[in-house]
Amino acid sequence: MSPALISADACLTQVEVARWRNGELSSAVDQVAEEVPIALIYNGISHVVMLATPSDLADFALGFSLSEGVLHDKSDLYGVDVVLQSQGVELQMDVATACFMQLKERRRNLTGRTGCGLCGAESLDQALRLPAQTINLSASKILVKSIELAFKTMQSHQPLQQATGATHACAWVSTLGEIQLVREDVGRHNAMDKLIGALAKSPVQPDGFVLTSSRASVEMVQKVANAGISILAAISAPTGLAIRLADTYGVTLIGFLRDNQFVIYTHKHRIQF
Structure with missing residues (x-):
C-alpha cells in the first residue's frame, strides 16, 4: 500500500508491513511518522527547506x-500562511522590513563563498549563533522532584x-514539574523550534525548564540560550561542545535523565536538592 497523499495535518501514515515475531511471519498495519519538505519563505524569498x-x-x-x-522578536512576524504544495509545504511569512533586509544581506554575503558547512554559516562565529548576553545566573531554582516528575509524565x-x-x-515544564507545552517532530531541532515558537505566543510563566527526549547537542543548547x-x-x-557552551552562557545542562537519577554538567546552583 502506498502512503496516503500528505496534507498539512497528516503526521501519521498507515502502511502494510510483514512482521516476523516468535518464529512466525504475519501481515500487519503499522503507523509511521511523516517527514515532509517544508520551505520557509520570507517576504516571498525562499530561505531554507x-x-x-x-x-x-x-x-x-x-x-x-x-x-x-x-x-x-515575535512582533517582527506579521503573519504566516501554511500553503500545501504537491511535494511538501510552504510557510510563507510576512516579516518586518529590517529583518528581511538583514536576511538578504546575510544571503548576499554567502554567495560564492566556502562556508563552514553548518546551517549555511560562513564562519565559525556565525555558526555558533551565540546569545548577546549570558542567562541570568539568579534565575529561579528547580526542585529535584520537579525534574523527576516531568520525566515520569513526559x-x-x-x-x-x-x-x-x-x-x-x-516540553516546557513549570517549576512544580507540570508539563505545560509539548511539541513533537521527527527532528529534535524542529521539536525545539516548535516549542520556542509556542512559548513566544503563550502566557505560561517564564520560570521553568525545557525537557527534551533527545541528546543535548550544541544546537539544542544554542536554541535555549538564544x-x-x-x-x-x-x-x-x-556533547563536549554543548557542555562548554552551556557553561559559558549560563545554561544549566542536565543529561542522562532517568528514574531517580540524572547528571548535572553545568551551573548546578539552580537545582535544589
Missing part, C-alpha cells in the same frame, strides 16, 4: 525564525511517539 513533521507549523515558523536570528504527552516510535519531543531559557534537561547525553 527543512524536513519536519507537518504539525504546529505556525509555531515552527516563529520558533525557527527566532532561534536562527532571522527575527529579533511519555504520556507524546502521542506521535506512542503511535510511531519515531519522534522526539520538547531564547533566554536557563535550564535544559535531556534524556540522553550531551
Whole structure:
C-alpha cells in the first residue's frame, strides 16, 4: 500500500508491513511518522527547506525564525500562511522590513563563498549563533522532584511517539514539574523550534525548564540560550561542545535523565536538592 497523499495535518501514515515475531511471519498495519519538505519563505524569498513533521507549523515558523536570528522578536512576524504544495509545504511569512533586509544581506554575503558547512554559516562565529548576553545566573531554582516528575509524565504527552516510535519531543515544564507545552517532530531541532515558537505566543510563566527526549547537542543548547531559557534537561547525553557552551552562557545542562537519577554538567546552583 502506498502512503496516503500528505496534507498539512497528516503526521501519521498507515502502511502494510510483514512482521516476523516468535518464529512466525504475519501481515500487519503499522503507523509511521511523516517527514515532509517544508520551505520557509520570507517576504516571498525562499530561505531554507527543512524536513519536519507537518504539525504546529505556525509555531515552527516563529520558533525557527527566532532561534536562527532571522527575527529579533515575535512582533517582527506579521503573519504566516501554511500553503500545501504537491511535494511538501510552504510557510510563507510576512516579516518586518529590517529583518528581511538583514536576511538578504546575510544571503548576499554567502554567495560564492566556502562556508563552514553548518546551517549555511560562513564562519565559525556565525555558526555558533551565540546569545548577546549570558542567562541570568539568579534565575529561579528547580526542585529535584520537579525534574523527576516531568520525566515520569513526559511519555504520556507524546502521542506521535506512542503511535510511531519515531519522534522526539520538547516540553516546557513549570517549576512544580507540570508539563505545560509539548511539541513533537521527527527532528529534535524542529521539536525545539516548535516549542520556542509556542512559548513566544503563550502566557505560561517564564520560570521553568525545557525537557527534551533527545541528546543535548550544541544546537539544542544554542536554541535555549538564544531564547533566554536557563535550564535544559535531556534524556540522553550531551556533547563536549554543548557542555562548554552551556557553561559559558549560563545554561544549566542536565543529561542522562532517568528514574531517580540524572547528571548535572553545568551551573548546578539552580537545582535544589
